[in-house]
Amino acid sequence: MKQSRRNFLATGAAASAAMLTQVTTFGAAHQEAITKTPLFSAPTDLKITGVKSAYIRRGAGLFIKITTNQGLIGYGEGVDAVGGTHMLVQRFERMLIGKSPLNVHRLYEDIRKGGVFGGAQAGVYIAVLSAIETALWDVSGKALGVPVYQLLGGKFRDSVRVYCDTALYQNNLPTPADFAKNASEAKSMGFNAIKFDLDQANDPGKYDRYNWTASPKELDRMVKQIGAAREAVGPDVDICVDMHGKYDTITGEKVAKLMEPMNLMWLEEPIPAENIDAYKKITESTSTPICAGENHYLAHGFTKMLSSGAVDIVMPDLQKAGGLGEGQRIANLANLYYVPFAPHMVATFLGAMATAHVCASVPNFLIMEWQIYFHTDPMFKEITIHEGEQVTNSFVKVSDKPGIGVDLNEEAVKKYAAQGYPFFE
Numbered sequence: 336m337k338q339s340r341r342n343f344l345a346t347g348a349a350a351s352a353a354m355l356t357q358v359t360t361f362g363a364a365h366q367e368a369i370t371k372t373p374l375f376s377a378p379t380d381l382k383i384t385g386v387k388s389a390y391i392r393r394g395a396g397l398f399i400k401i402t403t404n405q406g407l408i409g410y411g412e413g414v415d416a417v418g419g420t421h422m423l424v425q426r427f428e429r430m431l432i433g434k435s436p437l438n439v440h441r442l443y444e445d446i447r448k449g450g451v452f453g454g455a456q457a458g459v460y461i462a463v464l465s466a467i468e469t470a471l472w473d474v475s476g477k478a479l480g481v482p483v484y485q486l487l488g489g490k491f492r493d494s495v496r497v498y499c500d501t502a503l504y505q506n507n508l509p510t511p512a513d514f515a516k517n518a519s520e521a522k523s524m525g526f527n528a529i530k531f532d533l534d535q536a537n538d539p540g541k542y543d544r545y546n547w548t549a550s551p552k553e554l555d556r557m558v559k560q561i562g563a564a565r566e567a568v569g570p571d572v573d574i575c576v577d578m579h580g581k582y583d584t585i586t587g588e589k590v591a592k593l594m595e596p597m598n599l600m601w602l603e604e605p606i607p608a609e610n611i612d613a614y615k616k617i618t619e620s621t622s623t624p625i626c627a628g629e630n631h632y633l634a635h636g637f638t639k640m641l642s643s644g645a646v647d648i649v650m651p652d653l654q655k656a657g658g659l660g661e662g663q664r665i666a667n668l669a670n671l672y673y674v675p676f677a678p679h680m681v682a683t684f685l686g687a688m689a690t691a692h693v694c695a696s697v698p699n700f701l702i703m704e705w706q707i708y709f710h711t712d713p714m715f716k717e718i719t720i721h722e723g724e725q726v727t728n729s730f731v732k733v734s735d736k737p738g739i740g741v742d743l744n745e746e747a748v749k750k751y752a753a754q755g756y757p758f759f760e
């Protein structure tokens with residue numbers, strides 16, 4: 336092509352401008368190439384390089400961070416049975432370094448079976464494993480570009496219904512008026528299901544400090560408290576009642592019977608977790624649905640409870656019962672007995688969303704626990720990174736982002752980190 340002088344000059348000017356741009360942004364193209372290179376271009380080459388822990392809530396809340404050779408990071412959370420477990424995390428890290436995080440079930444089984452002679456049936460071992468397993472799902476979802484519910488087989492629902500735990504137990508001897516006020520407040524916040532605790536260690540009506548039988552005065556207090564809550568919110572709000580396993584079988588039977596007119600969604604842990612036969616006795620004695628599971632571990636912890644009809648509803652805590660895969664297994668097992676799945680949840684929004692992925696992935700999901708602290712304690716807003724609202728009108732929208740869809744703001748976590756524990760190191 337014949338080029339005129341005018342064109343030549345124009346081209347030259349453009350070239351000079353381009354060169355100038357190149358000079359002023361030296362290295363930009365290289366940086367852009369790095370940015371555009373998909374981190375998950377070769378999932379088969381993905382390897383775990385680190386499994387680190389950090390703790391909040393004086394050690395009762397565990398965060399796990401899994402790092403990889405491709406820069407992808409996965410987060411998981413464990414609760415309750417996790418205090419003082421950083422050495423256990425280090426032990427599990429040694430079992431995971433160099434492995435592909437994509438084989439979630441296999442790595443989970445390696446760790447679980449690796450501890451069967453050391454207490455891997457329950458407790459701290461399984462709670463820590465739950466946090467690690469969750470982080471494996473998170474990093475796998477990020478590597479493959481899909482949300483965790485997709486890895487779990489897809490979803491039955493886009494949003495997960497939650498009930499609000501009112502935390503009225505923090506009050507000293509709450510009155511029926513306090514119950515009514517808290518119930519109304521939760522309803523006005525948009526919640527259509529709420530939970531109250533009825534066990535009060537300092538109730539002056541108690542027979543004594545160690546006796547597990549509720550006195551007539553205690554029973555009367557319980558009926559008045561829940562009666563006031565029911566009256567305040569009307570018949571359309573679901574009410575759950577928790578006794579934290581603090582009573583004996585005859586008390587469980589009496590409270591369940593007394594609560595029948597209140598039309599509860601469930602009565603939770605009227606007695607301690609261990610004796611399934613005692614649960615069956617209470618469940619068969621009443622029309623109030625009986626719920627248990629937050630102190631049971633693994634699917635094995637639910638087999639007898641389900642096959643014997645000892646409970647009406649199961650409520651495993653996925654941050655301690657074995658993680659997301661085990662949570663789905665428990666839900667599917669319950670489904671075989673036509674029993675609803677209503678997971679306990681006392682984690683941060685990371686654990687809440689992780690649990691929500693499982694709730695979305697099973698047909699028999701009933702409702703998930705939500706905590707008032709998400710609205711009252713600034714820590715729970717500061718330490719997680721996510722898109723959109725945490726909860727809207729009793730529903731949590733299940734994230735469509737790769738992985739869990741909730742990351743940790745490590746700087747904020749550091750601000751609230753438990754003293755005397757490692758911080759992702």
Ligand SMILES: [Mg+2]
Pocket residue numbers: 577579603604629
């Ligand atoms: Mg409970």
